[in-house]
Amino acid sequence: MSLKLTILGCHSATPRVNANPTAQLLEIKNHSFLIDCGEGTQVQLRKYNVKFSKIKHVFISHLHGDHFYGLIGLISTFRLLNREAELHIYAPKGLKEIITLQLKASNSWTQYPLLFHELCSKKSELIFEDKKVEVHTIPLDHRIYTNGFLFKEKLGERKLNMGAICKIPEIKICDYQNLKIGRDFVLQNGTILQNKTLTLNPEKPISYAFCSDTSYYPEIIPTIKNVNCLYHETTFLEDRADLATKTKHATAQQAASIAKQAKVKKLIIGHYSGRYKNIEGFKTESKIIFKNTQLAETGKVFKIE
Structure with a gap:
């Protein structure tokens, strides 16, 4: 068994010509989960041939613009395409009010059910479950209320x-x-x-943990222990560790330390600051602590096995 992860964007803050903000598509057990939705996400979905109709669940980590400003555009495009299927959005409390105001001001109410699952708990909780998959929140430590998400296959048939x-x-x-x-x-x-x-025996279930903007936060380790793959933000290198602390972001070595302590099998790092013109330094610094580190790059596809 394997999961497919497509990086639609992996850079922080302002979008640039070749640097899209955070968005990922996780394909797991016939689900296509959209994780975060920075500006331009729907263009990226088109670019990488993702069928809009497959997306029925969107997970938003927090309400900073580079993680959700693309959502209203995607919702509106679904409307223009005469979508009928439900769209479930799992996000911090407040997003429903934001999206509703935008739809109201533009008189662009959706003809399809738009269902918000607003999150406010600071403890890990189960937010989605069916016969094959479950999704839990991973409470993080950022400047505003923020969650990562843990996606886990259930044990299959013998x-x-x-x-x-x-x-x-x-x-x-x-x-x-x-x-x-x-x-x-x-x-x-x-x-x-x-x-x-x-x-x-059935094949062992596969798990993927997405950790969006956060400071170095060892409290997440029990939740992500032994996952097959961890995505962890790495906004800065060690030369800006002080700025990482100030802005509640993480460095490459801090992400690697979390991966090592949690005994994950693979680490993907991303959310690079625009201060760095070459991202190879992130991989170099992370590998000092955790060897199996890979760089997130826009358009890159990872098979998680």
């Missing part, structure tokens, strides 16, 4: 051990689903064949 099954003529194709969900098989003579003798 896999059929066809080598063992083929030796039992009584087992028919119609019995396969019961085996997949863990049931034993009862032979006609009453003998019970334990499920584990006929199936194999």
